[in-house]
Amino acid sequence: MEDVIYDVAIIGGGPGGYTAAFRGAQYGLKVALIEKSDKLGGTCLHWGCIPTKALLFNAEILNHIQHADEYGIEGFGTHVLNWGAVQKRKNGIVQKHTKGLDFLVKKNKVTRLEGYGRLTGPRVDDVLTVEVTAADNTISEVKAKNGHSFSICS
Numbered sequence: 001m002e003d004v005i006y007d008v009a010i011i012g013g014g015p016g017g018y019t020a021a022f023r024g025a026q027y028g029l030k031v032a033l034i035e036k037s038d039k040l041g042g043t044c045l046h047w048g049c050i051p052t053k054a055l056l057f058n059a060e061i062l063n064h065i066q067h068a069d070e071y072g073i074e075g076f077g078t079h080v081l082n083w084g085a086v087q088k089r090k091n092g093i094v095q096k097h098t099k100g101l102d103f104l105v106k107k108n109k110v111t112r113l114e115g116y117g118r119l120t121g122p123r124v125d126d127v128l129t130v131e132v133t134a135a136d137n138t139i140s141e142v143k144a145k146n147g148h149s150f151s152i153c154s
């Protein structure tokens, strides 16, 4: 890994990071995407936009059912919210999109590195170095001509 000099190293695999990585790779750049979690998608996919909208849709359906008679639909009677099923559906949506990102990493030939990325300092011989600390505390280095950090929520 140390012998490779990437065109760009990106810290953070949320929407900011992965879209930059895919677009960079589509333009022919050699891209490293560094994400501390074992899943790409960031706040948006795992806690924010996607799970909240999945849950909101459940709430919308429940609200419609509770007011069904206003729409001329009768006979719903008692209804029970199965929270486990609600969570299962939401988790399934998140999982599907997470797998979609894994697929796009491969399709776009982005090198994905799992670990906490830290820029070590200014360029040396026109190359930046990012230290990547994995979950088991092993440290590796990524070298790149350009770097960008994408993290606003975490």
Ligand SMILES: Cc1cc2nc3c(=O)[nH]c(=O)nc-3n(C[C@H](O)[C@H](O)[C@H](O)COP(=O)(O)OP(=O)(O)OC[C@H]3O[C@@H](n4cnc5c(N)ncnc54)[C@H](O)[C@@H]3O)c2cc1C
Pocket: 011, 012, 013, 014, 015, 016, 017, 034, 035, 036, 037, 040, 041, 042, 043, 044, 045, 047, 048, 049, 050, 052, 115, 116, 117, 118, 150, 151, 152, 153, 154
């Ligand atoms: C509850 C909630 C609901 C939201 N709903 C919407 C919505 O409906 N529509 C909308 O447009 N936006 C929504 N947002 C905002 C959206 O989630 C953010 O705008 C978006 O996630 C920002 O993307 P990002 O890539 O900049 O950062 P993030 O998604 O936070 O991703 C950063 C990534 O970088 C990783 N990381 C951080 N530091 C390091 C490091 N040193 N080394 C390696 N990896 C690192 C993190 O693990 C994370 O995966 C919502 C946010 C929340 C909290």
